[in-house]
Amino acid sequence: MSYRKFLKKMNRKEQSQDLEKDDPKSIDTSLTENLNIIKEKTGNSPDIIIRIISFGHDPKVRTAIIYADGLVDNPTINEYLVESMENNVQEKLHGKDPFTILSEKVVALGSVKTAKDWDSLFQSLLSGDTVILMDGKNEALIGSTKGGERRSIEQPDSEVSIRGSKEGFTESIATNISLVRRIINNPNLWVEPMNLGKQTKTDVSIMYINGIADNDTVEEVRHRLRRVNLDSILDSGYIEQVIEDESIGLFPTIIHTERPDAAAGNLLEGRIAIFVNGSPNALIVPAVMIQFFQTPEDYYMRFPISTFIRQLRVLMYLISLIGPALYVAITTYHQEMIPTGLLIIIASQTDSVPFPAIVEALIMEVTFEILREAGLRMPNKISSTISIVGALVIGQGAIQAGIVSPAMVIVVSVTAIASLATPSYDIAISARLIRFAFMLSAAIAGFYGIILGLIMLTVHLVSLRSFGVPYISPLAPFEPGNIKDTILRAPLWALNERPKFLSAKNRVRQGKNQRPQVPMSQGMVRADTKEGDKNEF
Amino acid sequence: MEKAKISASQLFILMILFQLSNSLLIPLAINAGRDSWLAIIIAMIVSIFLFSVYQALYQYYPALLPTDYMEKLIGKVFGRTLAFLYILFFLFSAARVLREFGVMLLSLAFPETPLFVMSALLILVVVYTVYKGIEVVARTGELLFVVMGLLGLFLLLLIAISGLIDISNLKPFLEEPSKVIKTAFTETLYVPFGEIIVFTMIFPYLNQARKLKKTAIFAIGTTGVILALTMALNISVLGLALTERALFPLLSTIQSIEVGEFLERVDVIFVLILVIGGFFKVSVYVYGAVIGTASLFNIKEPSRLAYPLGMVVLLLSMIVANNYPQHLQEGLKVFPLYAQLPFQVIIPVLLLIIAFFKNKKT
Amino acid sequence: MKILGISLFMFILLAGISLGFDLLQGFNLSTILKTFNPLYVMELPELTVLCLLILILILRPVFSFLQKRQEKKR
Numbered sequence: 024m025s026y027r028k029f030l031k032k033m034n035r036k037e038q039s040q041d042l043e044k045d046d047p048k049s050i051d052t053s054l055t056e057n058l059n060i061i062k063e064k065t066g067n068s069p070d071i072i073i074r075i076i077s078f079g080h081d082p083k084v085r086t087a088i089i090y091a092d093g094l095v096d097n098p099t100i101n102e103y104l105v106e107s108m109e110n111n112v113q114e115k116l117h118g119k120d121p122f123t124i125l126s127e128k129v130v131a132l133g134s135v136k137t138a139k140d141w142d143s144l145f146q147s148l149l150s151g152d153t154v155i156l157m158d159g160k161n162e163a164l165i166g167s168t169k170g171g172e173r174r175s176i177e178q179p180d181s182e183v184s185i186r187g188s189k190e191g192f193t194e195s196i197a198t199n200i201s202l203v204r205r206i207i208n209n210p211n212l213w214v215e216p217m218n219l220g221k222q223t224k225t226d227v228s229i230m231y232i233n234g235i236a237d238n239d240t241v242e243e244v245r246h247r248l249r250r251v252n253l254d255s256i257l258d259s260g261y262i263e264q265v266i267e268d269e270s271i272g273l274f275p276t277i278i279h280t281e282r283p284d285a286a287a288g289n290l291l292e293g294r295i296a297i298f299v300n301g302s303p304n305a306l307i308v309p310a311v312m313i314q315f316f317q318t319p320e321d322y323y324m325r326f327p328i329s330t331f332i333r334q335l336r337v338l339m340y341l342i343s344l345i346g347p348a349l350y351v352a353i354t355t356y357h358q359e360m361i362p363t364g365l366l367i368i369i370a371s372q373t374d375s376v377p378f379p380a381i382v383e384a385l386i387m388e389v390t391f392e393i394l395r396e397a398g399l400r401m402p403n404k405i406s407s408t409i410s411i412v413g414a415l416v417i418g419q420g421a422i423q424a425g426i427v428s429p430a431m432v433i434v435v436s437v438t439a440i441a442s443l444a445t446p447s448y449d450i451a452i453s454a455r456l457i458r459f460a461f462m463l464s465a466a467i468a469g470f471y472g473i474i475l476g477l478i479m480l481t482v483h484l485v486s487l488r489s490f491g492v493p494y495i496s497p498l499a500p501f502e503p504g505n506i507k508d509t510i511l512r513a514p515l516w517a518l519n520e521r522p523k524f525l526s527a528k529n530r531v532r533q534g535k536n537q538r539p540q541v542p543m544s545q546g547m548v549r550a551d552t553k554e555g556d557k558n559e560f
Numbered sequence: 561m562e563k564a565k566i567s568a569s570q571l572f573i574l575m576i577l578f579q580l581s582n583s584l585l586i587p588l589a590i591n592a593g594r595d596s597w598l599a600i601i602i603a604m605i606v607s608i609f610l611f612s613v614y615q616a617l618y619q620y621y622p623a624l625l626p627t628d629y630m631e632k633l634i635g636k637v638f639g640r641t642l643a644f645l646y647i648l649f650f651l652f653s654a655a656r657v658l659r660e661f662g663v664m665l666l667s668l669a670f671p672e673t674p675l676f677v678m679s680a681l682l683i684l685v686v687v688y689t690v691y692k693g694i695e696v697v698a699r700t701g702e703l704l705f706v707v708m709g710l711l712g713l714f715l716l717l718l719i720a721i722s723g724l725i726d727i728s729n730l731k732p733f734l735e736e737p738s739k740v741i742k743t744a745f746t747e748t749l750y751v752p753f754g755e756i757i758v759f760t761m762i763f764p765y766l767n768q769a770r771k772l773k774k775t776a777i778f779a780i781g782t783t784g785v786i787l788a789l790t791m792a793l794n795i796s797v798l799g800l801a802l803t804e805r806a807l808f809p810l811l812s813t814i815q816s817i818e819v820g821e822f823l824e825r826v827d828v829i830f831v832l833i834l835v836i837g838g839f840f841k842v843s844v845y846v847y848g849a850v851i852g853t854a855s856l857f858n859i860k861e862p863s864r865l866a867y868p869l870g871m872v873v874l875l876l877s878m879i880v881a882n883n884y885p886q887h888l889q890e891g892l893k894v895f896p897l898y899a900q901l902p903f904q905v906i907i908p909v910l911l912l913i914i915a916f917f918k919n920k921k922t
Numbered sequence: 923m924k925i926l927g928i929s930l931f932m933f934i935l936l937a938g939i940s941l942g943f944d945l946l947q948g949f950n951l952s953t954i955l956k957t958f959n960p961l962y963v964m965e966l967p968e969l970t971v972l973c974l975l976i977l978i979l980i981l982r983p984v985f986s987f988l989q990k991r992q993e994k995k996r
Contacts (some may be wrong), residue, residue, distance in 0.1 A: 481703050680938060886944075894947050
């Protein structure tokens, strides 16, 4: 039985359980009774495996090992649990509590705890732990045996890395947390587990660095997560949509990453990460807009290059926002702005086109959106067909048929490339919709429309907040100290302070003199420089 | 009052953008002839004294809006009436700015589009901004200020390398001193410097009250210098005769830029400055009116006032004058004398005197 | 409703003040009344925009009024 089917079945059973009124809360002393309850509650699902062993010697105690097949690590159970229990059968139990012996001496598992009520028992059982019940004992022993088949750590698809670490998060929350811990070896890296989703009971964890992250923000995150009362949480996207500040607008106020180094970098700046079991994306809050134009790689490269690339990305974003709108505005209202030679070329092309510029632009943009969506969802083999159809049939065909002008095709393709070059898919996708609004406003009022649109966009952006942090920080409100890491990227040795808008206290990030102290000056060195001088070679 | 705080630097930027906006474009203090820049500087210095009056009033009631403390100073009936008149004054000024702005835009780039549509589009953006509150206005200012600054520097650079500046156009210096003084006191003092009266509605939001004086005086000074430089630049590029005749001297200056073969028509920069400036001036006025009305009529959600008052400004801007020359005439002759002089100078001074004696007693 | 009332009151006052300024400028009454021309000589696009704006203006009060009535019914 597949995992999903199993979940489905679980849900069905639980629903029918809800109807029963006298649900036993705590574990009974009788083993048979307990096993019956388990069988009844799980609807006799065949993947809940119950093995009964006699433990100890004189007197023998009937003991049951219960686990969910596929969720546990089978070798662990066989080697450390079953075998060790059978080997220790010789142990004499005179007067001693078999339960204590079992938990202290026999079970050689990483973590062992006890449970007294059914809720926590089922919670552990269904998340992959092994439950040991003993006759005559109203307690259960729970050994951590989580395992089973998961995807292994791979390179993330959505955030490709050239220089940095090639590891990516997986679907397992434990793996993800460990990936970050491997980078930040610090006891102050705190993890708070939670359990959300009425039916799915998904593991969710908050991770932050105590002492760097702002306590109020951490409390705010806790508060927002606690009020989540969804039926199911299948991906971090579910959590994102119910805890973000602005859920109606187009701009993401929570950033997510698949890369442990990106997550670690954000944690070290004082942000908070939220991991959701089953999702390879860690949510990071609070997010500011400029982050969507940054990648972890920016910090690994030489700083003038990263500065240039960051500014290029912002420019790309602007092009993808107003590219077609500018073309529409210029050709409709402001022809005098184009140099005469170019104007003649454009005029001769648009002469044969029956539509006004705005209609042309709309046709091409919509076509492009369709092509892009088709290419994204298709299997690789078919998507090459789509690109051929797109390029040849629509691109060249439309021009030859005289439906659109070649200049428009150029504008639309530049826009398309620009929008693909934005590193964050989330922010690039917002431009796709806003672009249409800009095109319309350009058609109505030319440059004036575009400028008004830009002002409107600015007003909207500065009014956004992400967990209390203004979205355009540190540009507005302006923080002169934090400007070094925005569309600029100052040299690493100059990034001495953490962002002020994230944590007011503990802002010193590194020692002051981190600039390389080279032994030989690159300028002229005086001949009488003595030995031991800094400039001496 | 809404629950918000703005920083000193945000106030500084808002004041500069507000005062520069349309004053950059019109022939400011042109009645003073070649020495218009001097008239601007004089008006600026006088307006600093005017500001000290506003600031002294603010010191008496640092946490209250003027519409609130008027009631405390001169009684419920008079105080409320006066506050209401102030709100009307703000709305009327906003409408005048909007009209000016719309006409400029039409004469510039869109001769066929109706004025009403142009103004309506701008007022919608203004309404949206005011709806979001003063913090958003301030932060928008910070971003747009950078844009304005870069554009200004770019323009200056272009003008400089085009070799258009001819300093001899500014000579002879101080031909008619009486004219300069007269212009400074009858025109330039009220527009743009006296217009900071609307900022008394914003001062209470400042997070560090003691920084107000320094910030505001610095802002007024910067504005004065920029405006004086702009007028001097216009006259030195165009000559006095052309500047006097031009509706928008800065536009003519920009249009005379010619660098290489391709940088010829940079009018769009002018449109950009125009729209950003108009947007700010109208926004601040409407914000002052909205927040004043909310406190006067005890309205729980000030945001809801933004749209109706925006519509009032829009319709008023259509009927405020028959045509543009009449509008300009009104702005030079009637409006300063009957509205701006009392509201910007006389009433604040009287209020300050009353406040002085009232607070002395207790 | 209160807000709309206040706004209307303000508009009427301001229109009056605007007329007053025109009088002070020395125009006679018939010229002044022409200042209202832009409001009733409108072309189609202008009218459309005006209607839309007024529609938005009254939408909110009407909506809240309906909501209140529904609550009362309950």
